[in-house]
Amino acid sequence: MATKHDLILEYIEGLPVGERISVRSIAKNLSVSEGTAYRAIKDAENTGLVSTIQRVGTIRIERKLKKNIERLTFGEVVRIIEGDVLGGSDGLDKDLDKFVIGAMTEDAMRRYITPGSLMIVGNREGVQELALKNGAAVLITGGFDTTEAVASLADQQAMPVLRTTYDTFTVATMINRALSDQLIKKDIMQVSDIYMPLDKTVYLMAGDTIASYQKLSSQTGHSRFPVVNKNMRVIGVVTAKDILGKPDSQLIDRVMTREPIVVKQSMSVASVSHQMIWDGLEMMPVVQDDLTLMGMVSRQDVMKAMQLVQRQPQMSNTISDQVVGEIQTVDTDREGQPLALPFYRFEVSPQMVNSVGTISFGVLSEIIGNVAQRTILHTQRRNTLIEQMNLHYLRLIQLETEIEVQAKILEFGRRSAKLDIEAYLDNIIVAKAIVVLQVMERS
Missing domain, CATH: 1.10.10.10 (Winged helix-like DNA-binding domain superfamily/Winged helix DNA-binding domain)
Incomplete structure (x- = not known):
């Protein structure tokens, strides 16, 4: 009901x-x-x-389209290319693995057609049939139609035949972008990837007493637990500090911290790490939208995950990756002697500039932030997150100029670091920033 x-x-x-x-x-x-x-x-x-x-x-309003594609299906491809379905609609929920452009003879392209792939082709009926018989879907470009025989074969194979008015190059670019977005999203680790599920989560009920807390803490060795009501909704968190000096008969809901900070499965591990470090939290409950307890995530789990992310190979480049990929590390002076603290060099490329031909403020911020993180990683072997940046753009930085960036560590503590970053053009300072970083714990 x-x-x-x-x-x-x-x-x-x-x-x-x-x-x-x-x-x-x-x-x-x-x-x-x-x-x-x-x-x-x-x-x-x-x-x-x-x-x-x-x-x-x-x-x-009209339902908003989901911007991030969890899995790229042929149905999602129809939306991306603004196309329609000519046959095989039962296969629209199947995943797209790769696409093939039919620009060769049928015999030559057989080796490239694999089940789950998408054949992008014009009005070549032989290629369309070949693709369907080998378990691939078909995308017809240029707005061409297909034959009843091909449409019937698509229905039998449960593999869609799609049509779009776009040309082959445009369609391939659109789909390639969607596949790249999917890879980037998969590379971003979420709470759902690391959290401890409910069946392994230890929690207390609102009607439990401090004696129950003492027993649970003794059994598990933990000192922080979520507190739920009879509907399994999180109403608080109780810690050793909350129960200090209280009688064993005291109810948990009288001493717990109400309205605790919670996380959802869809949140990124990076954002949770930021929150945990800043607020000094050891554990956070994982909840649904109605605060129903789903599990919990610990600080140790988050730190391990963040360390793992740093070591993972890059799956697909983001705009940030493209910008910082231009930065070169210089660790020797002009005579070849090693430097105690390296400096960094980059050339302002056409992709980095704004409408008037000078470096974009956002690009410069990205470079300064990356230099700050590299400096701490080089000197302290610690990964960091950007907390705050105060950037001053002192002189215009033109296209095709070579910039040198130098960093100086002002403070380094257990939780944070502060750096002074300066950018130079021909030994003249052109930008200066003070950057505050959160320092991640070693897992």
Whole structure:
């Protein structure tokens, strides 16, 4: 039986686009409490059913498309290329592994066609049939149609035949970008990859006593536990500090820290690491949107994951990778003698400049931040996260100029480091920054 929450979401989804809604109207029309209506509307906003606009209110909108592709299916390809399906619609939920461009003879291309691949071709019916018979999908460019025989074969093989008006080069570029985005997303480690599931998580109930905490702490060796109510929703966290000097009969919900910082499975490990280091947290509960406990993630797990990410091979380049890839490390002076602290050099390429031909402020910030991180890694063997940067652009840095960047460590502590970074052009300072970094613990 559907819950009131589900019924409200179903009601909202049935409203015409542009319809205004409110907590009061939902509560009145569906005979639910305003609290239930409010939670459902917030959920609808998170899923893209409604949007809240200042001075207008909350209105029904078209569902937002998901920007990040979890898995690249042929159905997702149809959306990317703005195409349509000519046959084999049962295979739209299958994953795309690679694509092949049909620009050779049929005999020559047989070796390149593999199951799960996508053959990009024009109006060559022989190639279309060859691809389908070898377990590949077909994308017809140029807006051409296909024959009934090919469409029927696609239905039999449950592999789609797609059509788009774009040319082959444009389509290949669009799909390649989507595949790169997918690889980058997979490379970003999320909480769901490392957290301890509920069946292995130790927690306390709101009605438990401090004696229960003492027993659990003795059994596990841990001192921090999430606290849940009878519906398994996280309502607090209890630590050794909370129970200090309290009687064993005291209820946990009277001494726990309420409204604790929680995380969700979709959050990146980097963002959780940032929060844990800054707030000095040893454990964070992992919850659903309604705060139902899913498990927990420990500081040790996060640190190990961050160290692993640093050692992973790059799967696909981001814009940041392209920028910092131009930076060269110089660890010797002009006479070839080793330097105590290396400096860094890069040339301003056309991709780095803004509309007036000088280096983009964002690119310069990326370079300065990367130099700061490299300096700490070189001198202290510690990985870091950027916390704060105060950057002054003192002179214009033109296209095709060679810049040298030097770093000086002002402070280095257990949790943070502060660096003075200066950029030089022909021994004249052109930019200066003070960078504060969070220092990650060694796993």
